[in-house]
Amino acid sequence: MDVLVVDHPLARARLTTMRDARTDNAAFRAALHELTVMLVYEATRDLPVAEERVHTPVARTTGYRLANPPLLVPVLRAGLGMADQAHKLIPDAQMGFVGLARDEETLQPTPYMESLPDSLAGRPVFVLDPMLATGGSMAYTIRLLTDRGATDVTAICALAAPEGIKHLEESAHPIRLVTASIDERLNDSGFIVPGLGDAGDRQYGAVH
Numbered sequence: 001m002d003v004l005v006v007d008h009p010l011a012r013a014r015l016t017t018m019r020d021a022r023t024d025n026a027a028f029r030a031a032l033h034e035l036t037v038m039l040v041y042e043a044t045r046d047l048p049v050a051e052e053r054v055h056t057p058v059a060r061t062t063g064y065r066l067a068n069p070p071l072l073v074p075v076l077r078a079g080l081g082m083a084d085q086a087h088k089l090i091p092d093a094q095m096g097f098v099g100l101a102r103d104e105e106t107l108q109p110t111p112y113m114e115s116l117p118d119s120l121a122g123r124p125v126f127v128l129d130p131m132l133a134t135g136g137s138m139a140y141t142i143r144l145l146t147d148r149g150a151t152d153v154t155a156i157c158a159l160a161a162p163e164g165i166k167h168l169e170e171s172a173h174p175i176r177l178v179t180a181s182i183d184e185r186l187n188d189s190g191f192i193v194p195g196l197g198d199a200g201d202r203q204y205g206a207v208h
């Protein structure tokens, strides 16, 4: 699997704010927004462009736009905190939604929402979720996408655990990962160490 770690100093600084247990919900959301811009910027670096003529106030020249904008798919809840920023960078992208909650005992994803185009053949997809822990939620989401014909999927995650990367590699789906950090490991509760805690709770407050 192709893994890109965006370890730019500004990305590291935003991630540090997110990791800090003293960071409140509003500051956490702000740091995730800014980190998302950096991750999406790098994730789009090699996308094909189409040329178009543009008239500047001075002359005609060649302009560029994304030839085939990706479908953006935030995984609720935590991925919602990446959706608007990704959309601002790629305004002509369509957006789909997947809602998953990880069972705290089994660590398996429990689906509660799915809103995706019927066919994804020939369409690149960017899945937005800050956390890749066991990889169960991402693997579930990728299966929904490949079942619809997607063959070009990029997972964009603030943090990834080695266990989650291994899970995705073993699933043999066509996928690329863009992340700001590969952390050490998972703890016995399935949380990323050192991590940042529960990315949904840190943005929106605890539900349990």
Ligand SMILES: O=P(O)(O)OC[C@H]1O[C@H](OP(=O)(O)OP(=O)(O)O)[C@H](O)[C@@H]1O
Residues within 6 Å of the ligand: 075, 076, 077, 078, 079, 100, 101, 102, 103, 107, 109, 129, 130, 131, 132, 133, 134, 135, 136, 137, 138, 164, 190, 198, 199, 200, 201
């Ligand atoms: O790799 P995994 O072990 O599957 O864990 C990762 C998932 O856990 C978090 O969501 P959570 O289930 O906590 O839901 P939330 O976004 O509503 O908090 C996170 O946003 C991922 O979707």
Ligand SMILES: O=c1cc[nH]c(=O)[nH]1
Residues within 6 Å of the ligand: 078, 131, 133, 190, 191, 192, 193, 195, 196, 197, 198, 199, 200
């Ligand atoms: O550390 C973790 C693991 C899964 N989900 C989170 O939000 N945080």
Ligand SMILES: [Mg+2]
Residues within 6 Å of the ligand: 078, 198, 199, 200, 201
């Ligand atoms: Mg959560």
